[in-house]
Amino acid sequence: MVSAVFHSPLDAAPVAAQNAMNNVAISASPASARSQKQSKTEATASPAPASRDWAALSRSFWMAVLPPLCGLGLLIGLWAVVSTTTGGSIPNPVETWKQALEIFSNPFYRNGPNDQGVGWNVLMSLERVAVGFGMAALVGIPAGFVIGRFSFLSRMFNPLISLLRPVSPLAWLPIGLLVFKGANPAAIWTIFICSIWPMIINTAVGVQRVPQDYMNVARVLNLSEWKIATKILFPAVLPYMLTGVRLAVGTAWLVIVAAEMLTGGVGIGFWVWDEWNNLNVKNIIIAIFVIGIVGLVLEFALIKLATAFTFEEVKA
Amino acid sequence: MNTTTNPSIHPSLSTKFIEVHGVEQTFKTAKGLFPALRDINLTIAKGEFVALIGHSGCGKSTLLNLIAGLTTPTNGALLCANKEIKGPGPERAVVFQNHSLLPWLTCFDNIYLAVERVFGAKETKAQLKARTDAALALVGLTPAGQKRPGEISGGMKQRVGIARALSMEPQVLLMDEPFGALDALTRAKLQDELLEIVARTHSTVVMVTHDVDEAVLLSDKIVMMTNGPAATIGEVLSVDLPRPRKRVELAEDPQYVHYRKAVIDFLYTRQGHVEKAA
Numbered sequence: 001m002v003s004a005v006f007h008s009p010l011d012a013a014p015v016a017a018q019n020a021m022n023n024v025a026i027s028a029s030p031a032s033a034r035s036q037k038q039s040k041t042e043a044t045a046s047p048a049p050a051s052r053d054w055a056a057l058s059r060s061f062w063m064a065v066l067p068p069l070c071g072l073g074l075l076i077g078l079w080a081v082v083s084t085t086t087g088g089s090i091p092n093p094v095e096t097w098k099q100a101l102e103i104f105s106n107p108f109y110r111n112g113p114n115d116q117g118v119g120w121n122v123l124m125s126l127e128r129v130a131v132g133f134g135m136a137a138l139v140g141i142p143a144g145f146v147i148g149r150f151s152f153l154s155r156m157f158n159p160l161i162s163l164l165r166p167v168s169p170l171a172w173l174p175i176g177l178l179v180f181k182g183a184n185p186a187a188i189w190t191i192f193i194c195s196i197w198p199m200i201i202n203t204a205v206g207v208q209r210v211p212q213d214y215m216n217v218a219r220v221l222n223l224s225e226w227k228i229a230t231k232i233l234f235p236a237v238l239p240y241m242l243t244g245v246r247l248a249v250g251t252a253w254l255v256i257v258a259a260e261m262l263t264g265g266v267g268i269g270f271w272v273w274d275e276w277n278n279l280n281v282k283n284i285i286i287a288i289f290v291i292g293i294v295g296l297v298l299e300f301a302l303i304k305l306a307t308a309f310t311f312e313e314v315k316a
Numbered sequence: 317m318n319t320t321t322n323p324s325i326h327p328s329l330s331t332k333f334i335e336v337h338g339v340e341q342t343f344k345t346a347k348g349l350f351p352a353l354r355d356i357n358l359t360i361a362k363g364e365f366v367a368l369i370g371h372s373g374c375g376k377s378t379l380l381n382l383i384a385g386l387t388t389p390t391n392g393a394l395l396c397a398n399k400e401i402k403g404p405g406p407e408r409a410v411v412f413q414n415h416s417l418l419p420w421l422t423c424f425d426n427i428y429l430a431v432e433r434v435f436g437a438k439e440t441k442a443q444l445k446a447r448t449d450a451a452l453a454l455v456g457l458t459p460a461g462q463k464r465p466g467e468i469s470g471g472m473k474q475r476v477g478i479a480r481a482l483s484m485e486p487q488v489l490l491m492d493e494p495f496g497a498l499d500a501l502t503r504a505k506l507q508d509e510l511l512e513i514v515a516r517t518h519s520t521v522v523m524v525t526h527d528v529d530e531a532v533l534l535s536d537k538i539v540m541m542t543n544g545p546a547a548t549i550g551e552v553l554s555v556d557l558p559r560p561r562k563r564v565e566l567a568e569d570p571q572y573v574h575y576r577k578a579v580i581d582f583l584y585t586r587q588g589h590v591e592k593a594a
Contacts, residue, residue, distance in 0.1 A: 235420040
């Protein structure tokens with residue numbers, strides 16, 4: 001979808017040059033699919049329809065595939081340039097790829113507590129995120145509901161939230177270590193703190209923005225609080241809530257790496273720090289990619305989940 | 317009390333059902349107090365169809381919301397069946413301007429929510445479902461029952477909204493420009509359906525409208541409002557056209573033309589244009 005929006009003016013441009021006289025609207029930036037198609041038909045009027053369809057299809061395929069490949073190519077190119085100019089202190093892409101194949105050939109080995117496969121490290125990090133985030137959801141979503149529903153509570157908690165939200169979650173790590181007397185619960189505590197704010201805030205905003213029309217329906221029908229909550233509030237707030245969940249998981253995945261660097265143990269953040277101590281830069285680069293891909297997958301899954309529960313009229 | 321003479325012929329002779337006494341409504345806005353309505357006095361008989369007409373911003377919807385109980389008046393009192401209107405309730409069903417169906421419920425469930433609320437205490441599930449099906453059938457939407465509002469057209473949504481209101485067997489049906497957002501053909505079709513339904517159910521209806529033809533075609537009484545701010549009732553016109561009314565035949569009926577002219581005269585000659593003031 002994104003590529004369609006971005007490329008239509010581009011590929012309409014040469015055609016526009018040919019048909020400049022009779023196609024004035026072509027310069028309008030998001031050239032609509034129809035005008036684009038029309039101008040294309042004019043430009044390539046002679047070939048048979050079948051081959052034209054095929055040409056259009058292959059072009060749209062390349063337009064979908066080519067730009068991301070170019071982006072990836074640019075990244076790898078820059079990386080290779082940096083690698084050669086620094087005299088190999090940053091490993092080049094080919095070496096890193098070979099190392100990655102080796103690492104991923106056996107991701108789940110265990111050689112003692114400080115030497116485990118990358119798979120275990122990722123799973124341990126995900127587990128911490130899941131536990132911390134899960135507890136934050138259990139507390140944050142109901143809190144968001146009551147803060148959104150009752151203006152007294154909203155006025156009471158808004159200053160506290162505004163005060164505490166900008167604090168880096170890592171600043172809470174020592175408190176966690178002190179209270180829980182352990183690295184693992186302290187890391188989970190950090191995740192809890194960082195993921196609770198987006199969920200409270202988004203849920204509360206969602207409750208406050210339930211369309212007045214729906215509340216009027218509830219009032220005319222004289223529905224009970226329970227029916228209002230289950231039939232109107234919850235479904236209306238769900239999209240906001242899921243946005244909160246998505247932001248929370250995204251932040252949690254950012255924070256867990258930093259937290260694990262400080263707490264140690266098994267986890268992707270610890271792995272990065274451990275490899276730095278071993279001066280194994282290839283593994284650090286691999287870890288960066290792994291963290292990125294896991295984050296991407298989490299984000300994608302949560303967006304899918306959110307769209308499944310969003311009704312067109314809620315967005316309007 | 318409830319003399320069941322044919323209410324549509326001489327509504328002025330039937331009993332008072334909704335009474336509005338000296339109602340005044342003032343809103344607090346950022347710029348200070350805004351007087352929306354003043355000196356509203358109105359009685360509506362049981363089974364009467366009343367249209368509220370006026371320019372934009374003249375407080376038609378405000379008056380309807382007051383009768384619905386969604387807002388309370390600054391001054392004055394409203395009675396329904398000799399009881400003060402203190403808040404909204406299922407006996408005064410509202411058809412909202414934008415239908416206000418819950419998008420996450422199917423059409424059936426949207427109506428069922430209302431049916432369950434009104435009859436749930438006394439009736440079995442099967443009876444409630446039968447009522448819901450009957451309401452859907454009344455507006456000709458039985459096949460669309462399992463669809464969500466997002467999957468049906470604007471006219472169908474409005475019909476579901478009407479079905480939901482009617483399913484509650486309300487004493488009064490309050491409609492806020494129910495057909496305002498629809499195209500002319502769909503609007504005409506729904507007006508005809510509404511005429512039929514009201515004839516069958518003998519509902520008392522208060523309808524806000526912008527549309528002169530709609531007002532004359534449907535109502536027993538047209539309440540014409542002056543321009544806001546501080547709008548009030550300018551004139552009340554009784555429409556003594558026999559029922560059932562057929563739009564095609566009425567188009568050339570001299571009486572119909574006369575009523576239509578009277579409303580247009582009020583709106584455009586005496587009340588002029590209001591957009592500057594509003």
